[in-house]
Amino acid sequence: MEFDRNKVGRVVKEDRLSSLPDELIHNILSSFDMKFVVQTCLLSSRWKLLWTSMPCLNFTSWQFTSLPKFAKFVNHVLSHHNHQVEVSSVKLHFSGAASHVFVRKIAKYAFSHNVQQLTITSCPKYRLKSYHASLFSSHSLKHFTLTCHHMQLCTTTKAPLDFPALTTLRLSRFVLCSDLFSNCVNLKNLTLEDFSVKDVEVFDIITPRLSSLRLAHGSSCSAVINLIAPQLEKLTVICCSFKYLNAPPGLSSFDYWGDFPLKFCKDRFYSLNKVSVCFNCFGLPYKEKDAIKTINLLQELHSAKYLTLNVDIVKCISSFPDLLLHHASPFSNLISLTIDYRLNRDEYGEEISTEARNFLLENSPSAALIMKSP
Template identity: 80%
Template sequence: MEFDRNKVGRVVKEDRLSSLPDELIHNILSSFDMKFVVQTCLLSSRWKLLWTSMPCLNFTSWQFTSLPKFAKFVNHVLSHHNHQLEVSTVKLYFTGAASQVFVRKIVKYAFSHKVQQLTVNGSAKYRLTNYPPCLFSSHSLKHLTLTGLHSPCITPKTPWDFPALTTLHLSHITLCEDDTEKSLDLFSKCVNLENLTLELFSVGNVEVFDIITPRLSNLMLAHGDSCSAVINLIAPQLEKLTVISFSFKYLNAPPGLSSLFYWGRPPLQFCKDRFYSLNEVTICFNSFGSRYKEEDARKTMNLLQELHSARYLTLHVDIVKCISSFPYLLSHHPSPFSNLISLTIDYRLNRDAYGEELSTEARNFLLENSPSATLIMKSP
């Protein structure tokens, strides 16, 4: 094959990257840290000022030798950004004891520029109450992530006002430490909230924690710190509930729940006759102590009775072994499951039990009313 050297030369000399539209270049650079973005833009005269019009500002302190230098860089970017252009996303990741002025300035910038997505992942010593009050009444935010706020703080007396918010993720946070507060309601004004994640958090001595969200569809409660409160989920559209290592006194869940995942200590208590449309259910109790007790077996069977509508059920093997240890209890209770398509016994946390046959009493209790259901043994 012969090549036209003149055509090849023209292709090599042509700067195709610089001919890309600004919008596409912004999309490419938005996945990088702003320090890298600024450095990259300096490589081309065509790109020289592109960093001043970035719609997504991603700041990380890891590439700086000190927080003051990082703060100076952030201030430089914010002050030189084209204020006539929209900023949709601001992300801030920092380690160490950042000054309150530094973080507050970024939050105020996000508020004044009607940012739709804000992420602040910072020092565990930075208090929630250090944030400017305007943050908790933003009408533009759709996605908010706050993490690294595990020091004590007192929540506002009124619910947070985020009418446009659809996704909220709070991590390493104490929501309330006021001993005079008996109940807590933070989310009732978040009328469009669909996804809520609370992890590594505490609600202090609050007796009732109300999660009032009319459009919430996905809720995760993970690694709660000794929470003895009653959790009221007033969320009629909630479909998926995930609870991981989170202790509570009582959980009042909505009846229309479709997916339930629970991993934690027994017992797990729900209101009676709450669930009528469960599709996927996974239950794992990570500790029954040194031996199975009749009281634990009774509570576990009561829980399984409440999950009667499940179609795809996964149980940790210790749950099955617990109820199997008291066959006379099983013989006095009919099988609650009439909709099962599959039952999975998970052996991953108890390798020694793998290979043991399911007792006749346990098999009847779990599968008698769903004879066509598939039984799956998940190996370690």
């Protein structure tokens, strides 16, 4: 096979990357942090100023020897950015003792340019003073993620977050003590992770349009979590400890994974569709008090149509048949009952006791019984 050397030479010398439109180059560079982007743009005269018109700004401090040097670089990029270009996303990841002034400057820049998505991740070496909720305010932001390891979100001023356009909010590693969300009137998806509630007996989550709520690794043994969210459809609770959880009655989907049965205010639910419950810390032998709490929780979930329970729940209530005989089956709408054995591989295929089967299925005789294998 013969090669046309002249044709090959022309292909090799051709700079195909530089011929790409700016929009496509921006999309490629948006996967990298801004230090790499600036360094890359210096390699070509065609790309020299491309970094000043990036619609997605991704700042990370890990390639800098100190936080002041990182802050200086961030200030340089922001001050030289083309202010005619709309910035759609800003991500800020840093470690060290950043001041409120530094964080406020980033947030202010993002908000002044009508940024749609803002992500701030802070990893200070030591526990610092709290961030004030008033630090963050925007009428254009739609998606906000704030993760601050070893820090607190201070709400003692009773000033909630001011995000009237926000639809998705994720907060991680915070202490909460007052209303944060009532001004987020369009919030639809809320995630709270690694959080705690202090200094209040009742913590209100006031969100008129919220449809999905995820609470993970939250602690507040003495507080009632009160969900004032009339449009809430999906609730996920993972490893949380509350005195009570007061959820809206119209809930259609509920997922729970925890060490102990969750306590709800009585007779809350009338339209549950899909329910999944997993307890992962039952001690052996099973205790009667745990069985009572489990039965009480299952009674609160009586309207479920599709119910999934891990096998430990079934084994716990099966260990106390006399308790089950004194309670009528709460489930009259079941379409299917799934017993999940994925955490108990050695017990797959074991028969369910007659008492447990009757308690779960007696009032839904046509429901399908499914054994989910490891």
